[in-house]
Structure formats: C-alpha cells, structure tokens
Amino acid sequence: MSFTEQIMPIFRVTLEVLREAGGAVPPGVVRDAVIERVAIPRDLQSPDAHGEIRWWTEVGFRTGEAASLGWMAKRNGWSITSDGIKALEDFPGDVICQELRRQYHNRRLFRAGEFPSAFEQYQRNLGYARQLVHGGRNLERLGVGAFDVTDLYRAAWTQAVAALDHWVTQEIIDRAVALAQRPEVPRPNNFSKLSMPVELVEKVHRNGEPLDEAFRAALEGFFEYKTFQHPDKIAEGFSHVSKIKLWKSVADKLTDQDPSMPIAADEIRAQLTEIARRRNNIAHTADHDPDSFRRKKKITAREAEQTIDVLESVVIAILQALGDLPPATDPSIPPAEVGSLGAAPVVADAKRRGVIRGLSKWTEESLLHALDEYCPPEVADTLLAVYRHAEGHPAFRGYYFGQGVHPSATAWFSTGQDEAAVWSIYTGVSKSVLSINFEWMRNRGVPMDRLERLARALSVLPGWADLPERLAAADYARRPSSITLALAKPDASHIILRAMDALLAGDKVA
Template sequence: MAYADQISPILRATFELLREAGRPLPPGEVRKEVEERVPIGPELRAPNAHGQARWWAQLGFRTGEAASLGWMTKRNGWAITEAGVRALQEFPGTEFYRELARQYRARRLPPQNTNAPSPVPPRDPTPAAFEQFQQNLEYARQLVDGGRNLERLAVGSFDVTDLYRAAWTQAVAALDHWVTREIVDRAMGLALTPELPRPRKFNSLSIPVELFEKVHHHDEPLGETFRAHLERHFSFMTFQNPDKIKEGFAHVSEVNLWVRVAEVLTAQDTRNPITADGVRTRLREIAWRRNNIAHTADHDPDRTGQKTPITADEAEATIEWLETMAIAIQLALGDSLPEVSPDAIRTTPSATEAGQADRSRGKRTWDEPSFLQAVEQYCPADVRDTLLAVYRHAESHPSFHEYYFGEGAYPSVTAWFNLGSDKASVWSVYTGPAKSVLAVNFGSVRNHGASRERMARLAERLAILPGAARLRDQLESADYGKYPSLQPSALARPEAREIIIAALNEFLAGGILL
C-alpha cells in the first residue's frame, strides 16, 4: 500500500475531529480519539527507531506542516483554521494529504539548484529544515517520556529530572539549528530568484572573491556554491536570543518579526493574547534556563549546592512552545518577501548613528528585560498599563524605526519613528523609585522637520490629560524646544492610553488620523 494511502486516513480523521470539536484539543485527546476512529495497522503502530509509534510520529510531522501553511494551529492545543476547513471540503480522500504535501513543497521547501549539471540530481538525504526541527523536538519529547516512566518506577540511582534538563537543552538546540537552516534556505530563494526584492541586510552580505570567480569564471553552480558560503557564514552565529534571531532573519525579510509573530500567536488563541515583548521575554527565559543547565548544571542561586527544580510538564511545555513559535515565524515571514520601503533603506540620522556607535562600544546599560522589570517594579498598575500600551504601540506602528534603551541610573527607553523627511525620537519613558513618566520629545521632532501645525495638534490632543492644560502655551513660548513629561497622575487615568495613542497616531500620520 502506498504511503499516502496509509497516512491519509489518519490525517483526515484528525482534521475532521478538530472541525467537529470547534475548540483546541490537547494532543493526547487527539491521539486517543483518532485511534478509535481509524483502523491503524500493525506496521504503523510499530515503534520507529526512537521508540515512538510510527503513525503518531508521522502525524506530528504532517500536522506541523499543516500548521506552517495555516491549516491548523498548535498553540495551547490543536485547532483547525478556516483554511483547514476549506481544504477538507475541497480535497476528498487521499487528495487532502497530497495537497498538503504539494503546497508544503511549493511554499516551504528550499529552491532546487537550477544549475545542476545532471537533469536528475541525486536526492539530498538531509531532511528539510522544519522536518529536521520536528525530529529534533521529538528526541527531546522522548527524553521527557523516558523521565516520566522512570519516575513512575521510582528509580533512585540517578537524578531522573536530568532527563528533563537534557530535553530542554535539546529543544533550544533544535531551535538554533532550525533558524540557521531557515535563513540559509530563504537566502537561497533570493539568490536564485533575481526578480525578488532584497532586504538591505541581504544586499550587505560579504561575498568572497573566490566565490565570484567560481561562479563567473569556472561555471560552478550558483546554488551549490552560494549555499556552502551561507552555511559557513551563519554557522558561527547562535540563534537562541530573540534579538539575534531577529537580526538573522533580517537578512531575508523586512518583516517586523516579533510584532508579526505576536499577531500570529494571538490570532491562533485570542483568549490568550501575547505581545511582542511577551514573546521575547519567554524566549529569553527559555534560553537563560538552557544556559544555566549547560554551564552550571542548573545551579539554584537560592539554594547552595542544589539544582533548580524542573518537572516533566515544564520541559514539555517548553518544547511545545518552541514548535509553536517556529510555526508562527514561518507564517510571519510568509512565502515571499514584502516590498522594501524607502524608509527601510534610508540612512539613519546622525543622532541615532551616535547611539548605535555607543552601543557597539558596549556603553549601553539597559535593555528591554530590565526596562520591563523596572516598569513592573516601580509603577502602580494603572500607570504601568498606560506605559506598556504606549511602548507596545510603537513597534506595531508602520513608522516605527527603533528603540533606544538609555544609560542612566534607572532604565529608560526612547522610541524613534520616521516622520516623513527624517527620523526623530518621539517619546521617552523614564522609570525610577520616585515616579515614572512619559516624556514627549517636541524638541527632537522640531529639529527633525515636524511642522509647527503638526506639533500644535499633538499638544492639543495631549492637553486634555490632567496637568497638561497649558501644554501648548508652554511649548509655543519655547518655540517647541521642550521635552515635557506626562506625570503619573495623568498616566493613571483610565482614558490615558487611548488619548496618548490616538494623538501619536495623528501626529505620525502627518496630521491625518490613521
């Protein structure tokens, strides 16, 4: 019997189950129900080389592919999407599986080497990037399963929880390896498809003269030669920290990565929305724990000579979350590159260049985690909610350029935006034990081309907040050269976030409300 005839009924039954349920189902519940619905032969029930039932391992791979196409989601349980429902209706029988395989090959697998000398090149035995990622996560899951079994047997000859630590480390390594391969695959798509727009960082990749000569003078295949170079280039990088992951994918996409990933994850489970900084925070926590396991044997700083406790559920949740996030990254990046906007390739203004030069010399003290921690520590709940709403609004705005985290005694952050003719720092948040404020940087936007009318409208919109009634008069008397701060009494108002964000939207649109 053909493979499609064996796996197709299982895959189809899974999607029909999810359609009937109308809600996310835990994988264990899916497994139990599918086993009851579909006859599964002994060949598929037999364990694979890693001890897992073949049908269940294959279903994990196929549902991962389906999720990367948007046919289903795996966040907080398995659930079908509208695209998955349509596919069930449009492709009966084994055609459902065949269409999944066809679309996945067309949209997710790396491009073929069109310069290959042989019309039928040998098949590359290396699994595709996402398939290999899933395989590596399966190894991690098997470590968790093994630990659970040993715990039930009350094995005491060694610390069984070390298996969970090993699984955690394996899952992070799987993510690191997948990101590298995904970047290389997408870079190859750009190299072999000249009509696609190139991100700025892709255009700035260094190419050795030797590579140019191999392709130009010696007729070596571009695909093979360039891939080897990319693999060497990115093999020296580590993709565990969210900033490094975003930096890596910037070579192949202009997408605002973590904002878009947060949008994808929120759409998958609207009952549990997540923000871009929430995604980054979770990733940092996972990477920090991995480093603690790898470098200190998971030393518990609060208990001398003890390891930090870990459970099978914690390790399993980490594995599931990393798979879900990788799927969200694929969906965020899409099948092709978006058009590069002029703003994305303009030269950064001199003030920003100075900030970047300072940071490259290691002068920067604060970062996003320390800023978020300070807001949580120093701000009352109502002030904190307003500041975080303004902070998160920034990177979701199409005019956003970058955050700059300050170097003062307490954490601070400044948001830079494109104003049309130049870039400017529009607002800054300063935190501290005494109070936290939102400074609106009129002096900066004036110096970078904002008109008086545009600044006057911004001042008018903010003047309805407590303590800001005379804001426009004060700014006009100083020729808009001030950097006034909205105080906690204003930020604590329930309507503050809506007023501030609406005013910023109107200002950033050049006076036309978005």
C-alpha cells in the same frame, strides 16, 4: 500499501476530530480520539529507530505542515482553522493528504538532494526532545533512583533550544540562497551584508559552479559560529532575508490562532529569553539552583513539554509571518505579449561558459550570431547599439545570457537604490525584440518619476505612443517589448539610448 498511503486516512481523521471539537484540544486527547476512530496498522504502532511510535510521529509531521500552511494552529493545544475546515470539504478522502503535500512543497524552501527541509528537520528534533520527556516520565513512574531522572527533562529542554537554533540558521540560509537566485525580488538592506569569499565568486563565474551551491557554502561558513537562541539575535538573523517586524508579526499570528489569549511582541521575547536563559543554566552550570549550590533547580516533565510546545508554535508563526518568496523570474522567458519568436536559431557556439550572473546556456557569441543571421539589418543595428552601449556605461553591472529556448541577454545596471535588470534582448527566427523591464526596475526600488520619464521618452517610437498610460494603469508591472517597425526606425537606437542615459542619471536629469 505504502507508508504514506497508511498515514493518509489517519491524518484526515485527525483533522475531523479537531473540526468536531470546535476549539483547542491537547495533543494527547487528539491521539486517543484518533485511536478510537481508525484502525492503526500494526506496523505503524511499533517504535521507530528513535523509540517513537511511528504513526503518531508521522501525524506530528503532517500536522506541523498543515499548521505552517494555516490549516491548523498548535498554540495552547491543537485546533483547526477555517482554511483547514475548507480543505476537509474541498478535498475528499485521502486527496486532502495529497493536497497538503503539494501545497507544502510548493510553498516551503527545500534543499537539493536527499536533505529534508529546515522545518522538517526542526520537527524531527522536537520529536527527539519529546521522546526524552516521555522516557523520563516513565522512569519516574517506575521509581528509578540510580540517577536523577529529571536530567532527561533538562536534556529535552536543551535539545528543543538547539532545534530552534539550527532551524533559524537553516531557514535564513535557504531564504538567502532563494533571494540570490531571484535577483528581481526586492531584498532587505541587510541582505547585502551577507559576504561571499572571492574564491567562491570565481568558482561561479570562471568554473561554472552553480550559484546556489557556492552561496550556500559561503553562508554556512558565515553563520558557523553564530547562535540564534535569544529573540534579538533571531530577529537580527531574519533581517538579512526579510523586511518584516518579526516579533510584532509573530505576535499577530499567535493571537489570531487563539484570540482568547492575545500575546504581545514583548511577551514573546520574554518567553524566549527565559527559555534561552534556562538552557544556558543547564548547559553551563548543570542547572544549579542559585539559592543553594547543593541542589539543582527543580524541573518537571510538564515544564519541559510546555517549552517544546512554545518553541513549536513560535516557529510555525515565524514561517507564516515570513511568508513565501515570490516564484523566481526567469529572464530567459520573454513577456507573453511578444508571442512566438519562431524556431530557435541555430548557433555556431554551443559551449557553456560562466557569465557574470551565473551559469547560462547561451553566450555572447550565440546571441550575436542570432542577431546577424536572423534579424533585418536595421533591427540588428539597433539591438547591437543597445547591447554595446551597456558595457560602456559606468552604471553597468553585467549581462545575463539566458538558458531558454532562444538566445537572450539581460543587462544589469546600478540604479542608485539597487541593481536592476533594465532591458532584455530576445532573439528568434521569426523576430527579435527589446524588452524594457519596468516591472523589474519598480520591484528593485527605481522611483516612479524616473520610470515615468523613461516611458515618456520611449513613447515617440512606433507602437508605443500610449506607453505612459498603459504602464501607469498597470502600476508599471509590465515589460513592454518593441515591435520590428520601432527597432527598424533610423533613429531608434538614439532615442532608446538617450532614454537609458536619462534613467541611469537618476535625479541629475530634470
């Protein structure tokens, strides 16, 4: 039986213990109750390479994941939420573990390769801190006097704060990379303050280096000498990747976890500030008591444990407050309403070249070949006119040539508020279409009145008479695509380009 299979029933029993308790339970009490209910395999009772009991360490990881999903809370003890109870009911037996891993992997951010997620690394680092406390407590019981045993509690305190610092850095980088790969998702204003050296930009656009790898390397350099221990610095860091009011949102999450002990944003900041201040005193003055240079400040195992617990619960609440990024939109995929484009065109150019928005399968040559080979002349003329118009417009920012089954191109423009993917051309053997990306423009902050004007201007094309009404009913969350009859209309390109010019002129157009 694999290690994961051995942990599954233990995790389920842990949740059942919490359900029966009906409230917050100290982790040690939970551990003792689990031992009474389930037979722990002998090999899981032994310590791992870090001296931690294997099964309990793993339960700590799994319950941390469950807490990040809202199945549990770890504030003032462990407790199960209504979502956790529902999961116990909906997923019988060991299936609940499989569902936990599925949801956690789907909702959290993971690095490529063998690297654990930022939160998993954080849990491991807190585990090391707890082990230091455990070791110090045992040595105190033995009456060891060869050294100051309480220094282990100071080391645990420092380790826990370092774990927080490292997690914040990695979480910001992971989310920034994810946002870079989701250009259609609205970004916080501070996202644009994350710099990327020209050298790395050239690696992406000229040498075809994956955007995520290049951007991650740039961000690791950007944050190399920044620290995230003070609450103001943490909030400033997350402002690069989120628009939320961090500590207010975190306070709301923590209060929801234990309504009997509500907490305000300023109280969280005060807690974190004091924790960081004590860490600095330990690191820079050996924790000397300011009232007497002959002794250190007192510290207990319980104080160190409480600090670790506070930092764990705060990070879980931050994860819940930040939420999950929406799934990346693939510009290579046409809207569902387009239907089948037929077989993929056979293209003359199969080489992969770097383009302005990252590595892509198709190139300009393959797109133009498909238009010439498979489109009726009138349709090809209209699509070519739209395509060529983009490059000559002062607001043009670049093409993205897709990686899908069919050759495609998406044009990016500055809209005043941000950059947006305004239109996409999708080609196929059966048909080719022009999609106007109202949804993506709306998501990037293009004002509604400009989208309304664009819809009215395009409504004179065949098949789009009711376009303004359809878009308004959908809150502009659509990417309508032109039919062949519309693209073949003699003045279609003139209508489309005039509408595009008006959109990109913004408020200059009446």
